[in-house]
Amino acid sequence: ENAQPREYVLIKMEVIPPFPTKLKVLEGKNVYLAAATLRPETMYGQTNCWVLPNGIYGAFEINDADVFILTARSALNLAYQNLSRVPEKPTCLAELSGNDLIGLPLKSPLSFNEIIYALPMLTILTDKGTGIVTSVPSDSPDDFMALQALVTKPALRAKFGVKDEWVLPFDIIPIIDIPGFGDKSAEKVCVDLKITSQYDKEKLAEAKRMTYLKGFTEGVMVVGEYNGRKVEEAKPLIKNKLLEEGLAVLYSE
Ligand code: A2H
Incomplete structure (x- = not known):
């Protein structure tokens, strides 16, 4: 653990009813995948949610109205941050695997895509965050x-039961312009570094280093309420807005 x-920011990605069998016990409640x-300033560009297929998740009571799907580890931390119906004690209503979550239709705050789907990602760490990650390609x-x-490999989709319409068409939504990297900076840096695999940890770390600081200090929003403003300025404004509107909560670990 870090000192x-x-x-x-935990983004409340709402599971759209009707629920599948494994989630039936949650019917009538507001259920969210908590990413x-x-x-937070990138939430306009969400295309899907990521879950770990063999990961173990639970549906935990956050308050009288809301249920969050996340790892038991993060639910325990949340319970000590005033985010559990019973203080300091997580209440799990259903145990779920990542495979149970794949294909769930979600409505996520600020997303231009009105419905996005939970999809498999094998590099998700279960000891970081909530084990749920929102995807901004x-x-x-x-x-x-x-x-x-997933888009280019039908066999990979078949392996995890991913329907074509959950990933296609593959439309990357430009949300931030970074001088020298353009408005699809992740794609540009992956192409420039000739990254061919999602498992190439070292090159991906380099890709993140190349865009992260420059994106923060020089990036400009090209969508949304703060269109034309620097990322540095827009980020806290968008974060506070999500928190004030009850669309997200803070989580520390
Ligand atoms: B970020 P740090 Cl647009 N396993 O959100 C793997 N990755 C995880 C995770 C987990 N359990 N929990 C969170 N993350 C991801 C947006 C984003 C993120 C953008 C660009 C970069 C970026 C959309 N995905 O992260 O180790 C989440 O993805 C670059 C590292 O705590 C979260 O923010 O620094 C970030 O990693 C947290 O990683």
């Missing part, structure tokens, strides 16, 4: 490579 706590992100090299693999 320095890290603060994530941990450091980049315009600005995240990891998301871009993982989604491109």
Whole structure:
């Protein structure tokens, strides 16, 4: 564990009813996949959600109205951050595997895509965040490579029961312009570094390094309420808006 706590924004990705059999016990409740992100200003460009197929998740009562699907580890942390119906004690209503979540239709805050789907990603770490990740292929090299693999490999889709219409058409939504990298910076940097696999950890780390600081200090929003503003300025404004409107919560670990 890091000595320095890290603060994530948990994006409430609402599961659209009717629920499949495994989630039937949750019917009548507001159920969300709670995705941990450091980049709330990128939420306009969400194309899908990522879950770990063999990961173990639970549906936890956050308050009288809301249920979050995430790892038990993060539910315990949340329970000590005033985000559990019973203080300091997570209440799990259903245990679920990542495979149970693949294909769930979701409505996520700020997303231009009105419905997005939960899809498999094998590089998700279960000891970081909530184990749920929202996917923004315009600005995240990891998301871009993982989604491109699903789009270009029918056998990979078949392996995880991913329907074509959950990934196609593959439209990357430009949301931030970074001088020298354009408005699809993740794709550009993956092409420039000749990254061919979502498992090429070292090159992906380099891709993230190349875009991260420059994106923050020089990136400009090209969509949304803060269109034309620097990422640096828009980020806290968008974050606060999501929090105020009850579309996201803060989570530290
Ligand atoms: B970020 P850090 Cl656009 N396993 O959100 C793997 N990755 C995870 C995760 C987990 N359990 N939990 C969160 N993440 C991802 C947006 C984004 C992110 C963009 C660009 C870069 C980026 C959309 N995906 O992260 O190790 C989440 O993806 C670059 C690292 O705590 C989260 O923010 O620094 C980020 O990794 C947190 O990683």
